[in-house]
Amino acid sequence: MKGVLTGAFSFSRLAVSDESVDGTSLSFVFDPFYSGLVKTQTRDFFIIVFFLVSLLHGAMGRAEVSEDAKPGGEVPIQTPLASGHLYEDLKDRDDNTIFRHKPVYFAYSNPLTKVQLSFRSALIDDWPLYFGYTQVIFWKLGEDSKPFLDATYNPEFFYTWTIKGHKLKTLDLGIWEHQSNGKGGTDSRSFDQSYLRFNYAFETRSWVIAASAKLSYMYNNDQENQDIDDYIGPWEFNLKFIQVFPGIIDKSELGLTAHPGGQWGTDWAKGGYEVSYSFRLGGVRVVPAFYIQYFTGYGETLLTYNLKEDQYRFGLLF
Incomplete structure (x- = not known):
């Protein structure tokens, strides 16, 4: 197993020695600065940070409630009926529990068509703790039986801290994120990670620039992808020009x-x-947007993460 520790102070490499097949001897060594530090301490660090951020968010929420209180100290009661019709309000509340997380699209190519599905859902009312799930399918539509080459199953739990009045809009704390292709034997690929993601937005008169930077710590690499962090590093950058x-x-x-x-x-x-x-064409009453994608490099699929690929695709973004 290899790992990369990213944080505010340093990066260090995690080397693992597995001396027996049955797992009776397992040692962890951080090189060069954190020798002897076990991975559970890193998990504890993220848990501590998570609860500190949660407490801070709760304190801010209580402060906002106190500002909205009436002069006599009474907090106004919030009614769940927004429209005055119980059925419609209950239905709207049920319909607003699942939201799009990452882009959802169908992008055709030969040999590999790519389909991405993604959603997120809040776990507690009025508390920004989320469960997110993304599934990416790589589909050989050009072959007779149209088999799937590989799929990535990507569940995660994360906490979002909204920041008001700044270019930095939100800060996401990824408590636990798992990626796996769901296969066994020599085709098995998986790893876990925790992360911090900074989400920015800059506006001009007519369009928006959205940017995000994700810093990750990877651990629990599968035996079949011990070197995956050679191809998927500890940080990811995303930039969008909207409109x-x-x-x-x-x-x-x-x-x-x-x-x-x-x-x-x-x-x-x-x-x-x-x-x-x-993009969407003006005057064309089609809800999905037309979508074009080009990928080059490594790590798009877990199965072939160490093979370079170049793929042009086109399809629909939902």
């Missing part, structure tokens, strides 16, 4: 994603890079 051509093309969006490889995220030759563009 690029206002007045010409409706809701156009240009996206750029980069995840350099290497233990420190400095090996640009082994990373993965994606460019996408989506």
